[in-house]
Amino acid sequence: MNHGILVWLEVRDGVFRKASIEAxxxxxxxxxxxxxxxxxxxxxxGVSDLAATAGTFGADRVLVMDQGxxxxxxxxxxxxxxxxxxxxxxxxxxxAAGTLNGRDVAxxxxxxxxxxxxADCTALRHEGARLLATRPVFAGKAITTVTTTTSIxxxxxxxxxxxxxxxxxxxxxxxxxxxxxxxxxLARAVAEAIVGNATGTLDVSEADVVVSGGRGLGSPEGFxxxxxxxxxxxxxxxxxxxxxxxxxxxxxxxIGQTGKTVAPSLYIACGISGAIQHxxxxxxxxxxxxxxxxxxxxxxxxATYGIVGDVTDVVPALTKxxxxxxxxx
Amino acid sequence: xxxxxxxxxxPDTATRIVIGASQTTIETQGVQYIINPFDEFALExxxxxxxxxxxxxxxxxxxxxxxxQKDLKTALxxxxxxxxxxxxxxxxxSLAIARLLADTITAAGGADAVWCGKQxxxxxxxxxxxxxxAMLDIPCVTRLIGFEGDAAGFTATREVEGGxxxxxxxxxxxxxxxxxxxxxxxxxxxxxxxxxxxxxxTQAGSAQPGSNVLQMVLPADRAAGRIVGxxxxxxxxxxxxxxxxxxxx
Numbered sequence: 067m068n069h070g071i072l073v074w075l076e077v078r079d080g081v082f083r084k085a086s087i088e089a090x091x092x093x094x095x096x097x098x099x100x101x102x103x104x105x106x107x108x109x110x111x112g113v114s115d116l117a118a119t120a121g122t123f124g125a126d127r128v129l130v131m132d133q134g135x136x137x138x139x140x141x142x143x144x145x146x147x148x149x150x151x152x153x154x155x156x157x158x159x160x161x162a163a164g165t166l167n168g169r170d171v172a173x174x175x176x177x178x179x180x181x182x183x184x185a186d187c188t189a190l191r192h193e194g195a196r197l198l199a200t201r202p203v204f205a206g207k208a209i210t211t212v213t214t215t216t217s218i219x220x221x222x223x224x225x226x227x228x229x230x231x232x233x234x235x236x237x238x239x240x241x242x243x244x245x246x247x248x249x250x251x252l253a254r255a256v257a258e259a260i261v262g263n264a265t266g267t268l269d270v271s272e273a274d275v276v277v278s279g280g281r282g283l284g285s286p287e288g289f290x291x292x293x294x295x296x297x298x299x300x301x302x303x304x305x306x307x308x309x310x311x312x313x314x315x316x317x318x319x320x321i322g323q324t325g326k327t328v329a330p331s332l333y334i335a336c337g338i339s340g341a342i343q344h345x346x347x348x349x350x351x352x353x354x355x356x357x358x359x360x361x362x363x364x365x366x367x368x369a370t371y372g373i374v375g376d377v378t379d380v381v382p383a384l385t386k387x388x389x390x391x392x393x394x395x
Numbered sequence: 396x397x398x399x400x401x402x403x404x405x406p407d408t409a410t411r412i413v414i415g416a417s418q419t420t421i422e423t424q425g426v427q428y429i430i431n432p433f434d435e436f437a438l439e440x441x442x443x444x445x446x447x448x449x450x451x452x453x454x455x456x457x458x459x460x461x462x463x464q465k466d467l468k469t470a471l472x473x474x475x476x477x478x479x480x481x482x483x484x485x486x487x488x489s490l491a492i493a494r495l496l497a498d499t500i501t502a503a504g505g506a507d508a509v510w511c512g513k514q515x516x517x518x519x520x521x522x523x524x525x526x527x528x529a530m531l532d533i534p535c536v537t538r539l540i541g542f543e544g545d546a547a548g549f550t551a552t553r554e555v556e557g558g559x560x561x562x563x564x565x566x567x568x569x570x571x572x573x574x575x576x577x578x579x580x581x582x583x584x585x586x587x588x589x590x591x592x593x594x595x596x597t598q599a600g601s602a603q604p605g606s607n608v609l610q611m612v613l614p615a616d617r618a619a620g621r622i623v624g625x626x627x628x629x630x631x632x633x634x635x636x637x638x639x640x641x642x643x644x
Contacts, residue, residue, distance in 0.1 A: 139560075141525050141535045166555055170537050173522035176490065177529035182605025183490060185520040198609070203518055207412040208421065211610040215603075255534040256564035269557035299644070310574075317540070317575035318554055323408045323516050324432050324574055332643045343408040349617060353641045355633060361622065368617050370641060371633050375626035383630040391634050391644065 070102040072129075072157035074148050074175075075120060076168055077110045078139075082123065085163030085225035090124040092190055092228045093161050100192050103127060105155050106239075109147040111137035114243065121239035124231050128241045129155060135250045139167050143253030145174030147246065152179060152218065154244055159197060161190075164222035172222045182214030188227045197221070205323040205346035225272075226329065268302040270319055275301030275332045278321055278348070279309060282337020282358060282377055286314040291381040292336055298388050304328065304348075306338050322347035334384075337377045340365030357381065396451040396546065396566065399506040400441045401496050401527070402434045402470060404463055405517040412613065419486075419608045430466045433512025436572035439579040441510045442474035444544050452476045454506075456499055458483060458492050461597065472582035472590035480597040487604055489518070493526035494602035500531060507566040513538045513573045524571035533567040540575040 071093040075086045093104045106125035108117035110132065117130040131147045148171055152160050160179075162172040164186045176183035189200040197219045199212050270276050277296040279289050289303065296303045305315035307322050321328055323343035333351035338344060340356070340363055348354070349368050356369035357380045366372045373380055406412075406426045413422040430438075438455070445451040455470045455478040457463045467478040481495050500506050509531070514521035521537075528535030540559075541552030548565040554573060582590070623629045623636065637644050 141528065141537065145525065145529060166538065169521050170525045170535070173489065173520075173525040174529045174535070176522070176605070177493060177526035180490075180605070182488070183520075183522055183526075184606055185489070185522055202614070203611070204406075204410075204412055204421075205516065205519060206614060207410075208414065208611050209614050210419075210608050210612075212606050212608050214606045216605045252532070252534060256536055256562050256568070258560050258562045272556060317573075320574065332637070332641075341409070342411060349614070353637065353643050354617075354620070355637070366620070366622060368620070369622075370618075370620040371636055372620060372622035373624065373626070373629040373633060374622055375629065379627050380630060383627045384634070387630050387634045388644065391638060 070105050070155060070157040071097055071100070071159045071161060072105045072107050072152055072155045073125065074107045074109070074160070074162040074168065074171065076163055076165060077108065077113050077116060080116065082116070082120070083163060083165060084230065085165050085168070087123045087230040088225065088228045089161050089163045089223045091231045092223045094124045094231060095228070096159065096190050096192065102158070105129060105157060107148060107151040107155070109136050109144050109151070114241070118238070118241050121237040122233045122235055125239055127239050129244055130241055131244050131246060133246060133250070135253050138258045140253050140256055140258060141170045141174050142255065143250070144171045146178065146248045146253065148172070148175040149178035150247055151244060158218060160218065160220040162222050164224045169222050172220050176220035179218055179220065180216065181218040181220045182216040183220045184212045184214065185222050186224045187221050188224050190221060190223065205327050205343070206350060207346045270302045270304045270321060270328050271326045273302035274330050275299040276304045276321070276328055276330045276351070277301055277334045277336065278304035278306065278338060279336045280306035280338030281308045282339070283309070288378070289315065291378070291385065295334070295381055295385045295388070298385050298392070299332070301330070306344050307341070335365050335369070336381055338365055339363045340368065396444070396448045396507045397505070398441045398445055398451055398453045398508045398510065399500055400438050400453060400455045400470070400475065401509065401511045401523065402438065402455055402457045402466065403431045403515050404428045404457070404459055404466055405431045405515050408432070408516055414611055414613060419611050421611070430469070431512050431515045433514060433516070433572055433574065435579045436574065436576040437510035437512050437570070438470055438473065438475070439577045440542055440570070440572055441508070443577070444508060445474065447544070448546050454479070454503065456481060456496055458487065458495050464595065467595055468590050469582060471593040471595065472586040473580055476593060478593070478595045481600045482597055483600045483602060486607060487602070488606045489520045489522035489526060490605040491602035493523045493530060495600045496523070497527055497530035498600065505531070505567070509569045511569070511571045513571040524569055528569040531569070533569060534564060535569040536562045536564065537571040538573040539570055540573050542570070542576060
């Protein structure tokens with residue numbers, strides 16, 4: 067019997083993260099047939115007012131733990147808080163957004179609860195009372211269907227897998243404040259401070275357009291035209307493992323099995339041959355454009371549109387063409 | 396300082412995945428296994444910490460089978476002092492693996508620093524580190540790309556979406572390593588010879604998984620694309636296709 071679905075609503079810069087609102091939509095869709103309430107769980111410091119707005123995004127009611135020691139995004143503090151709110155709510159399913167923080171906190175809470183945990187799901191459904199989750203493994207080289215074997219299930223939902231529901235502004239729901247029943251000392255053991263963006267640019271995992279470069283660019287300076295192209299498209303610049311290992315780009319930009327998995331609307335691969343571990347990290351992009359001198363390069367097997375040619379000629383021409391195309395829109 | 400490193404073996408990232416007969420795992424025949432790349436960074440950082448703090452020891456743990464011996468010997472050659480293979484039957488998930496590791500760490504009298512890779516490149520769950528911290532009741536800092544530690548405590552740098560965070564704390568703590576943390580060393584011939592004398596044992600363990608895989612399939616193929624043309628001449632047609640056919644700009 068289902069006692070509800072609890073959704074951890076991650077707060078960053080005073081608002082719910084977009085991926086958490088998507089997680090609420092995932093819970094809503096599951097609750098349609100599984101039944102039970104969709105319960106928001108908000109943990110943080112000075113978050114009570116924000117918690118009261120969770121109804122707008124699809125929660126039936128909200129539990130909040132508003133404590134000074136939760137001001138920082140520590141795994142221990144928020145993990146323990148989420149575990150306690152889960153027990154308090156009696157929910158059968160706990161969902162968090164598959165953000166970096168969400169995945170840490172959910173895994174920690176699952177261990178505290180002794181609950182089966184399924185990470186980074188792209189779809190959730192159920193068969194009777196049994197939760198079934200779809201999740202990619204090997205960075206997307208294979209797709210699994212996973213279930214839990216425990217009475218409580220904890221899952222994280224990959225960002226952009228569910229569309230957020232249209233908000234119902236002003237919808238008020240009941241808010242219950244819960245006090246911590248655990249020692250907060252551990253949550254204070256690690257002090258964290260955001261030291262700002264490394265590069266001052268959009269992260270590849272969040273960008274809607276990614277312009278990615280490989281060894282075919284010849285040198286670190288070869289990325290300059292890619293940055294110009296990305297700027298015109300409002301996108302981020304990614305990189306293959308080879309150029310990150312060579313020290314041309316920061317590892318934060320690496321796309322592939324030992325880097326990031328991305329799924330932008332448009333992925334432009336420049337001078338990337340398409341090693342299997344790179345393809346794993348970008349093959350679910352909606353549209354892929356590949357530019358490579360070698361017509362036999364594996365990247366062309368996954369590319370929607372291919373251009374055989376030298377990136378040093380083609381990329382600046384693309385930038386120019388996009389600039390005028392976007393200006394005439 | 397007592398330092399523990401958790402390693403796992405994974406198929407080489409160049410592996411082309413074939414689904415096994417059970418339809419729940421990959422076909423392992425012919426697959427080359429390596430130490431999980433993120434675990435290599437964890438091992439390196441653990442050895443550096445040991446070298447910095449006199450009297451420290453590094454114990455390496457892996458949940459697996461006897462075939463992990465080769466990789467554990469490599470870890471011993473690089474500077475670990477002792478290695479244990481924890482053998483458990485049946486399919487294991489993150490929860491069971493974390494439980495097996497936590498039980499072994501507790502039986503060994505606990506640890507001041509526990510190092511793991513941020514995730515395996517196999518399961519991609521990134522769950523064992525935080526779960527271990529919950530089970531051992533110690534803090535956890537994940538996805539480190541920078542680390543400075545001494546007997547008094549540590550300062551670490553980690554990546555968050557579109558930015559970086561710095562974390563300060565004291566031991567004990569669980570750390571997970573990301574690419575960029577360090578450049579792992581290679582073991583020399585002399586060290587490899589000497590590693591044969593270091594203790595490496597296998598012990599049995601058991602833990603209940605909390606989840607299981609019902610099915611594994613290959614992803615659907617992408618719809619066949621096409622080469623639009625060559626060089627700069629292909630630029631205008633591609634931009635047109637992106638706008639009018641794919642409708643992404």
